[in-house]
Amino acid sequence: xxxxxxxxxxxxxxxxxxxxxxxxxxxxxxxxxxxxxxxxxxxxxxxxxxxxxxxxxxxxxxxxxxxxxxxxxxxxxxxxxxxxxxxxxxxxxxxxxxxxxxxxxxxxxxxxxxxxxxxxxxxxxxxxxxxxxxxxxxxxxxxxxxxxxxxxxxxxxxxxxxxxxxxxxxxxxxxxxxxxxxxxxxxxxxxxxxxxxxxxxxxxxxxxxxxxxxxxxxxxxxxxxxxxxxxxxxxxxxxxxxxxxxxxxxxxxxxxxxxxxxxxxxxxxxxxxxxxxxxxxxxxxxxxxxxxxxxxxxxxxxxxxxxxxxxxxxxxxxxxxxxxxxxxxxxxxxxxxxxxxxxxxxxxxxxxxxxxxxxx
Amino acid sequence: xxxxxxxxxxxxxxxxxxxxxxxxxxxxxxxxxxxxxxxxxxxxxxxxxxxxxxxxxxxxxxxxxxxxxxxxxxxxxxxxxxxxxxxxxxxxxxxxxxxxxxxxxxxxxxxxxxxxxxxxxxxxxxxxxxxxxxxxxxxxxxxxxxxxxxxxxxxxxxxxxxxxxxxxxxxxxxxxxxxxxxxxxxxxxxxxxxxxxxxxxxxxxxxxxxxxxxxxxxxxxxxxxxxxxxxxxxxxxxxxxxxxxxxxxxxxxxxxxxxxxxxxxxxxxxxxxxxxxxxxxxxxxxxxxxxxxxxxxxxxxxxxxxxxxxxxxxxxxxxxxxxxxxxxxxxxxxxxxxxxxxxxxxxxxxxxxxxxx
Numbered sequence: 001x002x003x004x005x006x007x008x009x010x011x012x013x014x015x016x017x018x019x020x021x022x023x024x025x026x027x028x029x030x031x032x033x034x035x036x037x038x039x040x041x042x043x044x045x046x047x048x049x050x051x052x053x054x055x056x057x058x059x060x061x062x063x064x065x066x067x068x069x070x071x072x073x074x075x076x077x078x079x080x081x082x083x084x085x086x087x088x089x090x091x092x093x094x095x096x097x098x099x100x101x102x103x104x105x106x107x108x109x110x111x112x113x114x115x116x117x118x119x120x121x122x123x124x125x126x127x128x129x130x131x132x133x134x135x136x137x138x139x140x141x142x143x144x145x146x147x148x149x150x151x152x153x154x155x156x157x158x159x160x161x162x163x164x165x166x167x168x169x170x171x172x173x174x175x176x177x178x179x180x181x182x183x184x185x186x187x188x189x190x191x192x193x194x195x196x197x198x199x200x201x202x203x204x205x206x207x208x209x210x211x212x213x214x215x216x217x218x219x220x221x222x223x224x225x226x227x228x229x230x231x232x233x234x235x236x237x238x239x240x241x242x243x244x245x246x247x248x249x250x251x252x253x254x255x256x257x258x259x260x261x262x263x264x265x266x267x268x269x270x271x272x273x274x275x276x277x278x279x280x281x282x283x284x285x286x287x288x289x290x291x292x293x294x295x296x297x298x299x300x301x302x303x304x305x306x307x308x309x310x311x312x313x314x315x316x317x318x319x320x321x322x323x324x325x326x327x328x329x330x331x332x333x334x335x336x337x338x339x340x341x342x343x344x345x346x347x348x349x350x351x352x353x354x355x356x357x358x359x360x
Numbered sequence: 361x362x363x364x365x366x367x368x369x370x371x372x373x374x375x376x377x378x379x380x381x382x383x384x385x386x387x388x389x390x391x392x393x394x395x396x397x398x399x400x401x402x403x404x405x406x407x408x409x410x411x412x413x414x415x416x417x418x419x420x421x422x423x424x425x426x427x428x429x430x431x432x433x434x435x436x437x438x439x440x441x442x443x444x445x446x447x448x449x450x451x452x453x454x455x456x457x458x459x460x461x462x463x464x465x466x467x468x469x470x471x472x473x474x475x476x477x478x479x480x481x482x483x484x485x486x487x488x489x490x491x492x493x494x495x496x497x498x499x500x501x502x503x504x505x506x507x508x509x510x511x512x513x514x515x516x517x518x519x520x521x522x523x524x525x526x527x528x529x530x531x532x533x534x535x536x537x538x539x540x541x542x543x544x545x546x547x548x549x550x551x552x553x554x555x556x557x558x559x560x561x562x563x564x565x566x567x568x569x570x571x572x573x574x575x576x577x578x579x580x581x582x583x584x585x586x587x588x589x590x591x592x593x594x595x596x597x598x599x600x601x602x603x604x605x606x607x608x609x610x611x612x613x614x615x616x617x618x619x620x621x622x623x624x625x626x627x628x629x630x631x632x633x634x635x636x637x638x639x640x641x642x643x644x645x646x647x648x649x650x651x652x653x654x655x656x657x658x659x660x661x662x663x664x665x666x667x668x669x670x671x672x673x674x675x676x677x678x679x680x681x682x683x684x685x686x687x688x689x690x691x692x693x694x695x696x697x698x699x700x701x702x703x704x705x706x707x708x709x710x711x712x713x714x715x716x717x
Contacts, residue, residue: 057440057443060440060443064436067432068436161548164517168716177478177703178519178704179454179519180517181455184458186462268432273431274458275431277431277455278455279429279430279455280431282429282431282433314436317425317433317437317440318440320424320425320426321424321425321440322423324423324424326395326396326426327395328395
């Protein structure tokens, strides 16, 4: 008989092993799924994980991993700070949208003027936009004790409506024949978040994501604020005795994650996406929640998890068009990853004992 | 590896990939905005793809990717198809316009076809259907069938395509029944069963007994089925499962003939960049079976209108017509030019309410 026994301390070993284990179990369960769909399971899994990295066209896919991974990492880093302290910002998608809108609005306001100053101003506006949007749940929670999970989530839908309104109205391309969508930043040099080295996939969003990883690492390990964040998450009462001001922490964590999500939105709209459009957001803000947990809320872990998530996206797309796998199967595959991660997480806090069944 | 070398090898691989495939089968790719099982827009594009496969058999290979978000992801999906050696790629949603052009610039030998857009390039064509022709027939039936004289319209986004449909339906409903009134709800979605059902229910509560929709799900049909005496029309796809009532007819997108012709053109080497805008006459827009819930005389009128549009003797936008603000648009007998139709951003006289902005 199996018996679960709580570990006195969470296992260090399993903390690192469980993400790997989850990936392996996902591969196995995914293979079964693909086999049931009548596809060669080995080929399917190999296409997802191998093709983008080492396949025939990896010269194109490898840079795309950075493009796809950067917004995920940038948002997830911000979220992880709050998650560690038990502050749940579920509305990064909304902050991402607002950051894109404010940043793009600043850029479009200058069109067609050219100056090197424009892009930095857009970046600033993007961060401030995301920050402001996150301040709504933060302020409501601090002042009126509302639930930040609900408020931040609901604001995503408000942001989506704003996005549609902007694409059809205020930011609509005046030369677009009445069609929705703003001007394209890819055709506006001063506002374009171009690749720093052509063909490398390395745009300013990737740089920002790397910087965010480093800063988060330093903050959490070397700074008193990081200590407060960790303490609040692990022992809220003890944190209060240690002089942590919970309200300030709420403002800081929601604000930082909002600003980073806003930055991600700005880098996306001015670079890979190119324009504000009704369907600009594709769920990075929600996927980043998976990335944050897959990376164990650790900055380096998040970076790796972001790249892994990007890999499943890009590999999944290849599997779709090469093997004819349905999109839903790929989404299921990604969902399994989080599911198994949460499941095997059990091993971190519990150990499995084999015990003989006792006779009554 | 040095960057220049890296890029050179990349370019070489691209060149090899495309030329190697050219001698083989013709490879045709499709990028879909929704799932192939949406029962509407994407479903019909996929029917077109299957028709290409059936028509050419072993001579073609088709690939597709569904539920591709518009924007950066679309650019990668299209690039990926081009890299894998597609000779012809159909990108089947408006939001793919910029990504299609961007990828087309990098793959000059690959032909691209973008649905519903307005920008072309030497290797990029655009194609769309004159759905407003079908809307005219719908409008006529709606005007004749309504008893409450209130016609509900579930609109998606305030873009020319949708506004054109509203105007066309209204003009012909009004011709059939001068007392008719349109109530329009903007759903701000192409596909959201819950929202569409809410919109249909709200319109029915406001007295509408005909529901027209420019959204793709069958939810409005289901909502109308629950109410007494409300009729609907299938959108994009036939939605025949709701016939004979509430669904009394439909507008069907029929892309198969176009997809087959363009694939043939690539095989023959005669492909050229064109802007196609076909309607009922070319078979791109089809009117679904008018059910027995419609009286025989109304059905006959509707079919006569359809035939007249197909024959070119009746343009759905024929003057005298005024704009909503009362200003003159078309003089008696004058027909609308394609440029105005393509960028239509105004209601015709008689429609109440404003186009949201």
